Amino acid sequence: MTATSLTSTQGAGRAGDKIFSGAALAAGCLILAVLFGVALFLVVQAIPALTAPAADIQGGKGFFAYIWPIVIGTLIAAVIALVIATPVAIGVALFISHFAPRGLASGLGYVVDLLAAIPSVIYGAWGAAFLAKEISPAYNWLAENMGWLPIFQGPASATGKTILTAGIVLSVMVLPIITSLSREIFLQTPKLHEEAALALGATRWEMIKMSVLPFARPGIISAIMLGLGRALGETMAVALVLSSGALTASLIQSGNQTIAAEIALNFPEASGLKVSTLIAAGLVLFIITLAVNMIARWIITRHKEFSGAN
């Protein structure tokens, strides 16, 4: 009896092994299939818009005339977000990794992570209801005193719902991403490098400048790229904050539009060719973010091989 039960469990075990490893493999392949499917279905649904006569597309000048201004608008918003977020994020990461008291550091890191937990629609609502109102006097001041710069050309928007406000909201949203990645890299700096610098009499800032920052540079670059990927694809903050319009150079007037917000604002009511056009716009966004993310990941992987970190 023991012999039969032994063989039977063995048989079940062997089959179980096969089934289990097969399921694990299938799940892994499913992920590759999904990513491939994302690209495939977007292309299939976008083809009607890409092949349609120019006059049928919104604006009447063809798909590329339609997508061009919103690609530029997306880039403008993302660049504003990164210009604001990067220095602050690196400062915060340094504060948590090298300046804050040891006992507090993980708690403070958690507080910054809370920024990432807040849903994007709430950031959008906050930007539209609070930030836009509070910041519009500053736009008036910029229009009066810095109006000779094309980007601050007046008259400033009275509601404050401009691409600059949207960029500021986006910067708050990408800040925790850049912070948490840079923090990880800063903490991986070899302790011996830091201690050697301090032993030679360097101040804390000199130690950071000489040992931490050079070590972390590739990591910081890829963190910024990942933040860029997030800023490019963020929808709600822009859709709720920006009162959109044609492409304009001035950041403090209403106008400009991003791909993601354009899709969110128009897709629910769209039908027919308009759906295809918006899916094609999504495809363009997908390709841009995919390229940015792949470059960032490639930098991280290369860096990993060099440093032996992780």
Added chain:
Amino acid sequence: MTSTLTPVRSKRSALTKGQLPKYAPYAVLAAALIAGAAILALIGFNPFGWGIVSAILFAIGLVSWSAAVEGSRKAKDKLATCLVVGSFLVALLPLFSVIWTVLANGVPGLINPGFLTTSMNGVTGVYDNKAVEEGAPVLGGIYHAFLGTVQITLLATVISVPVGLLTAIYLVEYGHDGRLARAITFFVDVMTGIPSIVAGLFSAAFFFAVVGPGTKTGAVAAVALSVLMIPVVVRSSEEMLKIVPNELREAAYALGVRKWRTIIKVVIPTAISGIASGVTLAIARVIGETAPILVTAGFATSINSNVFSGWMASLPTFIYTQILNPTSPANPDPSSQRAWGAALVLIILVMVLNLGARLIARIFAPRTGR
């Protein structure tokens, strides 16, 4: 200034010569606060401006004092410290501002009777106009949206967790860092960067092609959320499975246990706390996603308990539509009250999930025996 400092300096030992006294930061802070208040009193006082002006004065004061006494290297160090601490404080501003805005605007909506137990079914602009003009109670609530969010997120979790966990098991236990495993790791990382609206469009395009144009149900939204959720689950589970000590696996193999039994009975139970907290964090991440639901589930004002047919509301899209298209365009105040109430509920939900994840990780952490 130097003349007043000289007697103090002469008392010190040679070792501490040329350093700022210990009370220096506090003295400069006090001076900066007073000077800041004085400057703002001239142009109109407000606490926010006071904080900023004082912080700038503090940095200038401390750095220039340090430059005068300690030399440029120490001064640069002080400047860097000021900038780093300052950037942390700047990062906290939006966090507190967002939480304060949501609390201040959301509490009136939340304590409105019936807010959590009624839907928006039949609530039209007429009632909102009455609420503003005649002081009638604001009608309507978020019951339908709350139900939709729970259903969509639950379905997304049911799809994502098995796929994500099995993939993580493949990567750690079967992949052996081979070419396929590395490809999966790379594309999972790339997938974390897919914009949420593209995930929504993919799901919509998929169902348009398979089921028929214009298919918008809760299930479509759940598939979209799964695309966002799977990579998060894979990454966190992979990390957790990796730190399970190899000795445990080897001990199980030595006792003649099959590999799949080892994984189910030894590896996963050891890592379960980390996996559970990772899944909770993944749920917290997708529960607030708006864009994918917006393009996949449409809008509904009534309760829909079937994820497989009909449009479905959710908390994020409820907030979005109430702000952007108020129920009564003439009087948007009741709508914005409902939107902020829903935002407060959503933020509480996300925070509870985040804290829950930390608690799970702490309570169910395996005992290391040390």
